[in-house]
Amino acid sequence: MSDDRSPIGEDDLTAAVDGRLSPARAALLRARLAEDPDLAARVAAEVADRQALRDRLRPIADEPIPSRLRIASLRDARRRRFVARGRAAAAALVLFVAGLGTGLVAAGGGGGIAARDVPVHAVVAEDASDAYRTFVVEVAHPVEVDAAHETHLLGWLSKRLGRRIVAPNLGGFGWKLVGGRLLPAGASAAAQLMYEDGDGKRLTLWVQAAPGEETAFRYSRKGEASTFVWIDRGWGFAVTAGLERDRLLPITEAIYRGLDG
Structure with a gap:
């Protein structure tokens, strides 16, 4: 104060x-x-x-918020995923310990618990992909603050995340900013910026705190959504769109360069 x-x-x-x-x-x-x-x-x-x-x-x-878009619903969905991961890890631990007692685990083998831990970049990619699938289909509520108020949007997201948030210019690829929103990401928050092209296709940039080793671009695909994710100086970034890898890569590279403002 x-x-x-x-x-x-x-x-x-x-x-x-x-x-x-x-x-x-x-x-x-x-x-x-x-x-x-x-x-x-x-x-x-x-x-x-x-x-x-x-x-x-x-x-x-004044409109009622669809139940699936309420923060509580998003948190419940994420909690269910974490519970499922925890159960899988617990089952793996039981099998691992049983294997130690029966000789099923070879000395120096590569099937230990650490090998099954979810990497930070994979968590960021999953969070970004889930948020993309939730909001990419929205007509009335695709974003919380639209691009007409970009200065306010970026200032608000920057303050809430504790780092400068910028919206890279993707006009050269035919994409324009629609707006953005603040979303939960574990115990912290994440920013989602949404872009749209002339055909109505949508692309999102996701930013959240992600302590861990820095990584190069990592690619993943979940259904129709392709995601490039990377970790840089304690932050995770993900670009997601319904595009093939070769089309999404140059856009991701432009976003990476544009994040420096």
């Missing part, structure tokens, strides 16, 4: 736009805005943008 005597900073501006600024800090901000016309104009523009976003989304907000 900001000290009431500390200078006005970015956190105060964000809180003011969100309507969360304390009375004491609000008084300081009013004094600061009276002295800084440029800052006052910036805050006024952000407030207007936020109000326009609320007005635009109000009809959607």
Whole structure:
């Protein structure tokens, strides 16, 4: 929480736009805005943008959210997957221990528990693929914040994830940004940005915290969805679309380069 005597900073501006600024800090901000016309104009523009976003989304907000899109439903689905993984690991452990007692496990063999652990990049790829399949078919709710409010969207996602989120320009491939949303990813959060081409096909970029060894691009396919995933400096990234590997790879490479802004 900001000290009431500390200078006005970015956190105060964000809180003011969100309507969360304390009375004491609000008084300081009013004094600061009276002295800084440029800052006052910036805050006024952000407030207007936020109000326009609320007005635009109000009809959607009044609609009942489909049960499968509720956060609780998404978390339950992910929990069921983790329970299934846990049961499989437990079964493997029982077989492994039994094998030790009966000589079924050869010394130095490659079938140990560690060999069956799910790599971090595989978890990221699965989370991204599941989220893609959930939202790619949506008409009314494909994204939480649309591309018309890109600045707000990226600022919001960056703040929630604790890292700078950018939306790489894919216009050269015929894809335009639709918008994005915040989703649960284990105990933390993930950002999903969605793109669409002229034929209505959709592509998503998924970003979540993923501590582990850095990796090169890893490819996987689940049903009609192809995914390229990589781990870089504690973050997992995944690009998913209903495209063949050769078509998705150059787009993924462009996104990788574009993530540096």
